[in-house]
Amino acid sequence: MAKSKKGKERKAMETEGFEPGLPSPDVLPMASEPEAGPAGGTDDADAGSSLPEAAGESAAPTLDLQDQSVGAGASAADETDQAAPVEEANAEVPAERRIPDPAPLTTHGPARIIAMVNQKGGVGKTTSTVSLGAALAGYGRKVLLVDFDPQGALSVALGVNAYELDLTVYNLLTQSDCHVGDVILSTDVEGLDLLPSNIDLSAAEVQLVSEVGREHALGRVLAPIVDEYDIVLIDCQPSLGLLTLNALSASSGVIIPMETEYFALRGVALLKDTIDKVTSRLNPNLEVIGVLATMYDPRTLHSREVLQTVQQAFGDTVFQTVINRTVKFPDAAVAGEPITEFAPSSTGADAYRQLAREVLAR
Numbered sequence: 001m002a003k004s005k006k007g008k009e010r011k012a013m014e015t016e017g018f019e020p021g022l023p024s025p026d027v028l029p030m031a032s033e034p035e036a037g038p039a040g041g042t043d044d045a046d047a048g049s050s051l052p053e054a055a056g057e058s059a060a061p062t063l064d065l066q067d068q069s070v071g072a073g074a075s076a077a078d079e080t081d082q083a084a085p086v087e088e089a090n091a092e093v094p095a096e097r098r099i100p101d102p103a104p105l106t107t108h109g110p111a112r113i114i115a116m117v118n119q120k121g122g123v124g125k126t127t128s129t130v131s132l133g134a135a136l137a138g139y140g141r142k143v144l145l146v147d148f149d150p151q152g153a154l155s156v157a158l159g160v161n162a163y164e165l166d167l168t169v170y171n172l173l174t175q176s177d178c179h180v181g182d183v184i185l186s187t188d189v190e191g192l193d194l195l196p197s198n199i200d201l202s203a204a205e206v207q208l209v210s211e212v213g214r215e216h217a218l219g220r221v222l223a224p225i226v227d228e229y230d231i232v233l234i235d236c237q238p239s240l241g242l243l244t245l246n247a248l249s250a251s252s253g254v255i256i257p258m259e260t261e262y263f264a265l266r267g268v269a270l271l272k273d274t275i276d277k278v279t280s281r282l283n284p285n286l287e288v289i290g291v292l293a294t295m296y297d298p299r300t301l302h303s304r305e306v307l308q309t310v311q312q313a314f315g316d317t318v319f320q321t322v323i324n325r326t327v328k329f330p331d332a333a334v335a336g337e338p339i340t341e342f343a344p345s346s347t348g349a350d351a352y353r354q355l356a357r358e359v360l361a362r
């Protein structure tokens with residue numbers, strides 16, 4: 001249950017072609033052979049549940065971007081795409097690749113503002129926003145999560161009933177007398193706050209169209225509280241419309257969650273094109289912090305090959321951290337808790353803690 005800052009409890013591409021340097025669709029490998037039998041379909045299985053918890057922080061799969069033959073767990077078993085034991089994949093993580101814990105902070109702010117963007121739907125933007133935010137808060141960072149999607153999924157994922165709220169991001173965008181401090185809710189996770197949204201936000205997009213400086217409305221909303229936080233994460237809607245442009249204008253960095261799936265590459269190429277346009281026309285400080293591979297299944301050849309292609313296409317921009325597909329994530333969302341609270345010792349929680357260290361190190 002989230003509570004307001006004032007202590008009052010509230011229920012709360014297809015691109016025409018690939019950009020230069022990207023492989024053409026023909027180069028993208030397709031797994032022609034059937035996926036591994038019973039272990040292949042992991043949508044309903046916790047891909048990480050068989051992992052030994054003793055593996056600790058290094059349990060999250062870490063990739064060697066230089067070694068193209070590896071592909072996160074690819075081995076001799078690839079030829080037949082036999083289900084590679086997940087333990088085997090973890091055994092490949094060399095200890096020295098563990099990203100060190102960030103130094104504790106004694107003071108807070110000003111915040112680094114990061115947009116979580118991908119115009120493709122259902123790729124893990126909201127899950128990554130809440131999980132990364134909670135993991136960063138676990139490292140002593142003061143984190144504000146901005147629900148910038150009229151679906152309000154981020155608010156729901158934090159146990160907030162956004163439809164019962166009087167004030168949301170919509171009010172901040174459209175009413176000059178509404179102060180951001182009145183809308184921010186604190187959550188059950190220490191150091192983690194939320195700017196909630198609901199369907200009202202879709203009206204804001206229409207209202208903003210006729211305004212001067214319409215792409216900078218969110219930046220103006222966040223300006224008064226930037227010094228109070230270390231990180232602000234903005235969960236964007238699956239489109240490249242005005243709301244997403246606002247998020248990109250307000251941010252210094254972008255994280256692109258990308259489902260480890262064949263068609264995902266095309267969407268990321270289009271998105272990088274948009275980000276380049278925003279950088280040249282609206283926000284010269286904007287840079288891509290990283291591409292995050294999500295919903296990865298180390299037991300399928302398809303996942304491993306797509307991941308390898310993503311690394312070839314985007315190089316070091318791809319985070320070492322890869323998020324496995326596991327049913328723990330939808331379970332955590334239903335429970336209204338970040339994975340780091342819902343299943344703190346799960347491989348999913350480990351992976352987002354590793355991502356948090358990686359983001360802080362970039």
Ligand SMILES: Nc1ncnc2c1ncn2[C@@H]1O[C@H](COP(=O)(O)OP(=O)(O)OP(=O)(O)O)[C@@H](O)[C@H]1O
Pocket residue numbers: 120121122123124125126127128149151153236237238294295296323324325326327329330331333
């Ligand atoms: N690593 C994962 N493994 C399994 N399921 C996942 C994973 N990450 C996210 N999911 C689930 O996939 C669905 C879509 O995820 P999410 O809502 O985070 O995507 P999104 O990009 O924010 O979607 P949208 O574009 O609609 O906002 C959710 O049901 C979520 O619980």
Ligand SMILES: [Mg+2]
Pocket residue numbers: 125126127149153154235236237
């Ligand atoms: Mg979402």
